[in-house]
Amino acid sequence: MARAAAVVGTGQTRYANRRDDVNIPELAREAASRAIEDAGIDPRDIEAVVIGSGPEVFEGVNRPDLWVGSALGQAGRPVTRIQTGGTSGAGATIAAFYHVASGLHDVVLAVSYEKLSDGIPSYSFSTLSDPFWDRGFSSGAAPLVGLQSCQYLARHAPKVREDHGAMVAVKNRKNAMRNPYAQLQMEITVDDVMNSSPVASPIKALDCCPLSDGAAALVIAEERRAKKMASRPAWFAGLGACSESPYAPNIDMAYPESCVRAAQLAYQMAWIYDPVRELDVAEIFEAFSFQELIWTEALGLCNPGEGGRMVESGVTAMEGEFPINPSGGVLSANPIGASGMIRQIEAAMQVMGKAGAHQLPGVRKSLAHSWGGVVQFSTVTIFAGEL
C-alpha cells in the first residue's frame, strides 16, 4: 500500500421501502452531511468525491453523478462514479481509498445511494442481463439466487439443509432490532421462514432482502489528518476485488472463484493467515439467506460444507465467537448501490467503537464483503483499529 488511510466518519439514512419526502440528490446529501459531521470537518475540506449507485436504469437518470455531485456541495471538485452492480457502494469506497492512498488527495468523500421506489425494479432488473442469452429469460435476482442456492444445497446435502438458510434469516432479522437504520426488524422463527410463500425454490419470502431507498457515506483521510479527526480511525488493512464470467452458468455460484480470490488478496495485504481467529466480526452481503452460508465458506471463514454448522451452532450469532452481520445485514435493508458501502460502514464502526446498540466488545479487526452482477463481482475490505 502506498500510504495509510482510514475511515474517519460515516453517515447513513434510515432505510425504508419508500423515501417519498426527498429526491435523489437530497437523499444522497442526507448521508453525506452526516458523514462529514461525524468526521468533524467542513464540507470544503473534501478534496474529491466518489459516487456509487445502481445501474442508471433503476432510477432512469443517466450520468447521475453530475446531478448528485453538485447537491453534495462538490461542484468544482473531481467527481467519479463507480457502477459494479451490488458492489458499487463498496467499489466507491475502494476507489476513494485509492485517491488518498496514492497521495493525490488527503480527504475524500465516498457516497452511495439507491432510490428503487422512483422506478419499477422488476422491469429494471430484466435489462441487466446479457442481451443475447439472458434477456429472454428475465430471471432477475431471486431466480438466479434460487439456482445458486439449489446448487449449494445439492452439493453439501445432508450436512447443509434448507433450514440453515432459515436460521440465517432469523438471526439477522433479530440483530436488526438493535440497528436504528434497519428497514426490517423482526423476531421470527425458523418455522415462520420455512412456511413463508415460495419465491424461487428454495428461496421463500422471509429468505429475501427488501426493496429499499437509502444512502450511505464515509470520509477517508490520510494518516496525519485521520488521527486528528477520529479518536479511533478504521484503518484500511486489506483490500481485494475480483471479477469473473458475466454469464452466471459459467460461475461456480456455490463457491465463486471471484469471492475466494478477493478474500485471499485482502488477507495477504492484511497479513492474515487464520481469518476466523484474527478477525473479530464480518459484515457480508447476504441479499438472500442462503448466501450468508455460501459467502462464509468462500471467504475462508470455514471449510466448504460447514456454512450450516456455523449458523446452527451459534458461532455467528451476536454473542457467538465470530458474529456475522450484527447490523442485520442486507436481509434487513438493501438500497442496492449503497449496500456494499453499508457493510464497510458497519465493519468500520465496529472497529471505531461507534456501532451503538449492536457494538461488539473489543473489536480490533473487521471484514466487509460485497457481491454484484450475476455473482461475478466480489470485494473484501479489512479494517483495523491500529496501524
Added chain:
Amino acid sequence: MENASEEHEFLDSEIRCSYAWSTGEIVGGFLEALRDRGVILGAECGGCGSVFVPPQSYCEQCGGAMKDWREVGPRGVVLSWARVPEQFEGAPLEAPFRYVLVRLAGADTSMLHVTPDDERVKTGVTVVPEFKERRTGAITDIRWFVPEEQ
C-alpha cells in the same frame, strides 16, 4: 419547511427506447443454427479446446479465439433448478415454471433455460430441448427443455 403538505409530489415520466444489437459472427452463427436448422452449436476455443454453449467470440478462460463449431446435445443434464410458483412481470413463461442450468452433451459450459413445472425436473435429470415452430433467431427458439422419456 414547516407547513409542507403530507402529500408528496411526483413527476411522472417514461423512457421508451428500442435497440438492435449487432451479434457478431459467432453469436450470429449460433442463433442462425437455432432458427434455420433447429440445432444447438457449441464453439470450440482454438486455445484451450473448451466448447462453449452458448458461444462467445473470445474464450473467457484463455483469451483464445473461437475456432470451430461443434454440434452439441440435444440431450443435457440439469445441474441446478429453481421453481417459480408465482407470475412476475417479464417472466419468460406462465408460472408455475422452472429455471434450469443445463450442461449439454459435448459442452464444457452450462446454459440457462426453462422447463415446465414438471416434478421430474431435478438436479441430475436428463433433459432434451423442444424447439418452437416459428423461430426468429433467439435463445428462446428453444421453447424449453423437458425430461427425456425413459
